[in-house]
Structures are given as C-alpha cells and as structure tokens.
Amino acid sequence: MNHIRNYHSYGRKIDELRRKGHIPARRIIVTTDWNIGKLYPRIVITQKQTITNLRFEYLAALHVQIAHFDHDESILPELTNQILAIQPASIAVFNLDAVKRGEPAFRMISSQSFREAA
Amino acid sequence: MIDPYAAIEASPEQQAAYKEHSTETIQDSILRLAALHPIEYEKIRQTEAEKLGISRVSELDKAVSKARKHTADDNAPFPDIEPWPEAINPELLLDEISGTLRRFIVMDKYQADIATLWLASCWFVDVIHTAPIALINAPEKGCGKTQLLTLLGKLAPRATQLSGISPSVLFRMIEKYQPTLFVDEIETVLKD
Numbered sequence: 001m002n003h004i005r006n007y008h009s010y011g012r013k014i015d016e017l018r019r020k021g022h023i024p025a026r027r028i029i030v031t032t033d034w035n036i037g038k039l040y041p042r043i044v045i046t047q048k049q050t051i052t053n054l055r056f057e058y059l060a061a062l063h064v065q066i067a068h069f070d071h072d073e074s075i076l077p078e079l080t081n082q083i084l085a086i087q088p089a090s091i092a093v094f095n096l097d098a099v100k101r102g103e104p105a106f107r108m109i110s111s112q113s114f115r116e117a118a
Numbered sequence: 119m120i121d122p123y124a125a126i127e128a129s130p131e132q133q134a135a136y137k138e139h140s141t142e143t144i145q146d147s148i149l150r151l152a153a154l155h156p157i158e159y160e161k162i163r164q165t166e167a168e169k170l171g172i173s174r175v176s177e178l179d180k181a182v183s184k185a186r187k188h189t190a191d192d193n194a195p196f197p198d199i200e201p202w203p204e205a206i207n208p209e210l211l212l213d214e215i216s217g218t219l220r221r222f223i224v225m226d227k228y229q230a231d232i233a234t235l236w237l238a239s240c241w242f243v244d245v246i247h248t249a250p251i252a253l254i255n256a257p258e259k260g261c262g263k264t265q266l267l268t269l270l271g272k273l274a275p276r277a278t279q280l281s282g283i284s285p286s287v288l289f290r291m292i293e294k295y296q297p298t299l300f301v302d303e304i305e306t307v308l309k310d
Contacts, residue, residue: 013123014123017123017125018128018133018136018140019150021127021128021133022125022126022127022128023125023126023127023128023132024122024123024124024125024126025124025125025126026122026124034207034210038122039120039122040122041122041123042122046204048204048205049204057136057139057140058136058140060132060135060136060138060139061128061129061131061132061135061136062132086139087135087139089132
C-alpha cells in the first residue's frame, strides 16, 4: 500500500519546477519559521507536522540548508534523515540561536563533493 | 526584487536523481500525460505504461483519454484552488495578506486589515449568512481604487472583474460559478 505523503508549505512550487526539468537557482532553505528565508526558495515545516508524512523527493541532487532555532532541535534528526534519504547534493544545518550566542552555527551534514573527494 | 523561485535548467544528473526519487502517483501521471499533445503522448505511452506497471497500454490510453475529456468538460474560467494540506496560522496569514496589500497600495493599516478581513469572508461565503460588500471609495481620481480592486481580485475566490456585462450574462454567471464580482466604476453601471 502506498504511503501518501503531503507537500509542506511551498514544496509543491519546487516540485512543479522539477517536473518541468528546472531547479531553483539558489540554495533551498528548509525552515521551521515563517519569517526565515523569505528571499530564498524555501519550504516551511512546523513542529506540528509529522516529518515522515511529508514529501522531499524534489530536493534530490539539490543543495539544502536547514535553518532552525534551539527549540526546533528535536525535529532535526528525523528531518535530516528524511532529506538524506533522497540524496541531496549537500545538506547543512544553521542554528540561528547559536549566532546570537556567538557560537558556531553552521554544520555541514553531508556533501556530495566531500563524499566524492573522500 | 529578487524572485526566490527563479529557476535554471536542471543538469541531466539532477533530473535523473529527481526521477529516481519522485513519488508521482498514478493519478498524477495520468493528469500529466493528459496535458501532453497527442503526438507527444504517443511517443512515450509505452514507456510510461511500463513505468506505472500497467501491462496493457490500452488501459493507460483509456485513462488518459478519460482525463482529457474531464479536463475539457471542466472548462471553468477559474483555477481549482487546492486547500492547504495542513492547518495554517490564520493570524500570520491575515497579517501577510494585509502587508501585501500595503506593499502595492498606499493606505492605512486599518484599511488594509478591513480589506483583508473582507477577502477572508469571501472564502467563507458558503457558511456565512450575510456577505458584506466592499465599496472602495476615494476623495479624488488616481488614488489607486482600481489598483486595489485588481489586487483584491487576485486574492478572492473565483474573482471576476466586470465592465460592460449584460444582466442576463451576469445572472447566468452567478448561477453557474458563484463568483466574487469586482465591478469598477459601479456608479456608471447603476446609473439607471
């Protein structure tokens, strides 16, 4: 039986581009906050959403950055696993609260070029 | 302003990766195939049937033909708006719409908020008892009344901007589509 997955906010827009053989020109921001990444192609995931019910296949072979706050930390493992499963070109995590604290905020989780170099 | 969704051509590798992971349903595929030119469809029908696990291509032909007919029958002049799959935050949505109105029209915040609430009421017209009329007025010409009308028309359900329409056409249109009517210069229409 098929497991029906939903698009998250703006996901359909990116999927439509990919069906036409196009990709967004800029890195895709996956965010948990409606106010983050408005200038980028983005998909917004809220804490209420079940990550495993969402579609991510249109992120395949694209560069993806998850921008989140401390309070969203709990959804990160599942979210990164789901996105990694469709093999993005790279996936990085950026913690906006860490920036405010002056701590390292950027973490590269996986990158195709790193994998090829290794 | 930068369009965040500005697109470039995907590389063959990127497209292949997408196709490998794409979870297009059979219904999605049939709709996609129905939208193709018949000759384009003819070229790929065999491959598509195999991809979908349909042993007889004629079955796919039938489904595509049915979908084409359905698309032609459903020739309504309005896009089919699909509800958002998840619950939304109404406060944020309304704020965003109000903000959008003020990006294009010089107006006070309370005016944009009223226009936003009127727009929201248009989407609930099936469940409300009284539908308010939005009368856009201004002290002089060139204040952006038509601009606001056009903008509201982009955000309302089944929006129809009218000018010089006969009463019979108007009546039949309301019967058939229950549109949100936007009438510019209504004083000229109602002069009699």
